[in-house]
Amino acid sequence: MLRYHIDSIPDTRVTAPLEVDLSLSGEVASAPAVFLEKETREEFSRIDGRITGEIGRDGTDVHVDLSVSYEIPLTCVRCLSEFVRTGETAERTMFFHQKDSDPESLERYGSDGWVDLGPWLRELILTDLPFYPLCREDCRGLCPVCGQDRNQKECGHPEDL
Numbered sequence: 001m002l003r004y005h006i007d008s009i010p011d012t013r014v015t016a017p018l019e020v021d022l023s024l025s026g027e028v029a030s031a032p033a034v035f036l037e038k039e040t041r042e043e044f045s046r047i048d049g050r051i052t053g054e055i056g057r058d059g060t061d062v063h064v065d066l067s068v069s070y071e072i073p074l075t076c077v078r079c080l081s082e083f084v085r086t087g088e089t090a091e092r093t094m095f096f097h098q099k100d101s102d103p104e105s106l107e108r109y110g111s112d113g114w115v116d117l118g119p120w121l122r123e124l125i126l127t128d129l130p131f132y133p134l135c136r137e138d139c140r141g142l143c144p145v146c147g148q149d150r151n152q153k154e155c156g157h158p159e160d161l
């Protein structure tokens with residue numbers, strides 16, 4: 001669960017923060033998809049990993065300090081094969097209370113008191129993903145003449161066509 005009610009988050013002026021150790025799965029994928037392309041949404045539905053860290057608050061200011069290790073299937077832009085990317089990312093941030101019910105930023109929460117880390121966490125992972133995913137650095141891609149995956153077999157057509 002990536003939603004926390006403000007009343008369940010310990011005030012770190014008087015007590016220790018909440019220790020987080022969660023498995024990362026469909027939770028991230030089920031957050032609102034406004035920031036995602038359709039393809040990325042499908043990839044996110046198959047994400048796997050772990051979220052660890054701490055959540056605490058100082059009054060109504062919620063501080064979040066999380067690390068994410070993840071495995072996500074991506075499609076190589078050169079050879080179109082699917083591969084699994086393993087990554088790690090971490091960030092700390094503050095979520096602020098906003099009185100009107102329509103939070104404008106990812107790091108605000110409304111009067112209902114629910115702090116939703118899902119969209120923020122997904123942004124964090126998204127920005128950690130390569131813009132041009134490659135199955136490996138020197139992927140040779142598909143032959144433009146016959147479509148052969150050059151990583152698997154030589155087709156004999158010139159490479160620099």
Ligand SMILES: [Zn+2]
Binds near residue numbers: 134139141
């Ligand atoms: Zn490739």
Ligand SMILES: [Zn+2]
Binds near residue numbers: 147
């Ligand atoms: Zn060829």
